[in-house]
Amino acid sequence: xxxxxxxxxxxxxxxxxxxxxxxxxxxxxxxxxxxxxxxxxxxxxxxxxxxxxxxxxxxxxxxxxxxxxxxxxxxxxxxxxxxxxxxxxxxxxxxxxxxxxxxxxxxxxxxxxxxxxxxxxxxxxxxxxxxxxxxxxxxxxxxxxxxxxxxxxxxxxxxxxxxxxxxxxxxxxxxxxxxxxxxxxxxxxxxxxxxxxxxxxxxxxxxxxxxxxxxxxxxxxxxxxxxxxxxxxxxxxxxxxxxxxxxxxxxxxxxxxxxxxxxxxxxxxxxxxxxxxxxxxxxxxxxxxxxxxxxxxxxxxxxxxxxxxxxxxxxxxxxxxxxxxxxxxxxx
Numbered sequence: 001x002x003x004x005x006x007x008x009x010x011x012x013x014x015x016x017x018x019x020x021x022x023x024x025x026x027x028x029x030x031x032x033x034x035x036x037x038x039x040x041x042x043x044x045x046x047x048x049x050x051x052x053x054x055x056x057x058x059x060x061x062x063x064x065x066x067x068x069x070x071x072x073x074x075x076x077x078x079x080x081x082x083x084x085x086x087x088x089x090x091x092x093x094x095x096x097x098x099x100x101x102x103x104x105x106x107x108x109x110x111x112x113x114x115x116x117x118x119x120x121x122x123x124x125x126x127x128x129x130x131x132x133x134x135x136x137x138x139x140x141x142x143x144x145x146x147x148x149x150x151x152x153x154x155x156x157x158x159x160x161x162x163x164x165x166x167x168x169x170x171x172x173x174x175x176x177x178x179x180x181x182x183x184x185x186x187x188x189x190x191x192x193x194x195x196x197x198x199x200x201x202x203x204x205x206x207x208x209x210x211x212x213x214x215x216x217x218x219x220x221x222x223x224x225x226x227x228x229x230x231x232x233x234x235x236x237x238x239x240x241x242x243x244x245x246x247x248x249x250x251x252x253x254x255x256x257x258x259x260x261x262x263x264x265x266x267x268x269x270x271x272x273x274x275x276x277x278x279x280x281x282x283x284x285x286x287x288x289x290x291x292x293x294x295x296x297x298x299x300x301x302x303x304x305x306x307x308x309x310x311x312x313x314x315x316x317x318x319x320x321x322x323x324x325x326x327x328x329x330x331x332x
Contacts, residue, residue, distance in 0.1 A: 004258040008040075008047055008300060009307040013318060015051045018326035019201065019239055019287035021059040022083060022098075030291045032083050032097055038290055038299035039095060049303045052323065055100040055330050056080045057175060057201075058132050060147050070116050073104045077123040084127055100129040100330035102175050104148065107133045107163030114166045121170065129330045130173035132201070133160075135186075138179055142210030143247065146177065155185040164193060173197040173329065179205040180219060183226035190233035197235055199329065202242030202289060203271050204230070208249015216249065224274060231278035237329055238279050240306070240321070241287035243268050244296040252296035259297055261304035272309050281317040285326040 017039075023030055040048025064075035084098035101124050105116040121128045134146035135154045154160055155178070167174055176186050176198055183204045190198050206223050208216060230236055244252055250267050252259050259267075276284050286306045290299055297305075310318060326332070 003298065004260055004301050006261055006301055006304055008049055009261070009304045011048070012050055013307070014323045015049055015303065016053045016055070016285070016323045016326040016330075016332060017051055017288050017290075018055040018100075018199075018285050018330060019057050019241065020054055020290045021061070021292065022056060022080060023059055023061040032086055032092060034291070035097060036092060036095065038294070040300055047300060049300065051095050053096040053099040053327070053332050055102060055129070055326065055332075056084075056098040057102045058104040060104065070106060070109055070112075071119055073106075074116065074119045074123050077101055077103045077120045077128060081124050081127055099127065099332045101127045102130050102132050102173075102330075103128070104133060105131045105163075106148075107131075107160045108154075108157065110159045110162035111166060113163040114170075117166060117170055117172065128172075130167065130175060130197075130199075132175035132177060134177040135182060136177055136179050136205060137182070138207075138210075140210040143179070143207065153185065155182065155189045161189070161192070164189070164196065168193065168196040173199055175199045175201055177201040177205065179207055180223045180226070181207075183223070183230055186236075187226070187230045187233060190230065190236050194233070194235050197237070197329065198233075200230065200236060200238045202239060202245075202287075203227075203275060205247070206243065206271065207247055209247055213249060220270060223271075227275060228278055231275075231283075236279075237283040237285065237325065238275050239287040240272050240275060240284055241302075242289035242293060243271060244293045244302070245289070246295065250296070258301065261301045261308055264297060264302065264305035265308040268305070269309060272306075276310075276321070281313070281320040282325060284321055285329070286321055287326075 039051045062075050062079035064072040080098050080101050087097040103120050105113050134148045135150045136146035137150045
């Protein structure tokens with residue numbers, strides 16, 4: 001796929017990117033230097049958005065190789081906190097990468113998960129903000145279930161909810177990653193735990209592959225109905241991004257040239273504008289979901305598309321969408 005080159009739109013606008021990953025896997029490395037290369041902070045020509053800070057979100061990276069199984073995910077927090085310390089030194093530029101950390105703990109442990117949560121808090125040295133226990137599940141063999149190997153109806157499971165109940169007393173939030181047919185189950189969870197802050201990742205995962213291929217309007221109609229109900233839960237905020245993955249069905253990764261920011265904006269406009277309309281800018285935050293979305297577009301072009309989508313918004317609403325909501329929710 002050939003690259004798309006654009007000038008940065010509203011280069012001075014402060015950004016907190018509340019959703020990216022780090023990993024070093026076979027032939028696939030994405031660490032601090034790669035992140036900074038994508039944000040543009042290492043661009044010799046100065047082409048970059050004003051990314052002030054970022055939040056790391058779990059991706060099963062650098063788990064401990066031994067010790068109790070339940071505590072092995074704490075290795076990811078230890079690893080990311082080291083990257084955050086590197087960034088906080090100022091030796092890698094002004095961006096404060098991984099200023100907040102969202103890791104994984106198996107909530108199916110029930111009340112016993114509290115020990116794991118406290119271990120994450122200790123390992124992060126003040127940067128731990130919450131967990132994500134991915135719940136993406138679908139019966140179709142054409143749709144890959146989440147890396148946490150969730151069961152069907154995970155969010156309704158009694159043991160899961162016993163673990164979920166440990167979050168609010170520790171001041172921790174929950175990032176929710178699922179697929180659009182599961183949004184109603186998240187609404188049920190949010191209603192059952194009104195004191196727990198919940199962050200909806202990636203618009204709730206509207207699918208466009210497998211049984212949903214060629215069904216974009218029907219998927220949107222069902223998604224719209226379920227999002228309207230979820231938005232009525234005041235403890236839920238929404239991330240606006242992560243919608244250009246192959247599972248979303250736009251097919252950017254199959255094209256000979258990368259999309260422009262206008263093409264990205266046109267494709268995602270109805271999801272973005274409806275979510276903002278229902279949640280309000282104070283409960284929405286743009287996100288990159290890098291490097292996952294990198295298969296479809298560049299970081300610079302992605303954030304240009306976000307800026308195009310809200311070009312007519314007030315300065316206060318833009319500040320909320322690009323920085324302030326994320327900074328408040330993740331306490332940066």
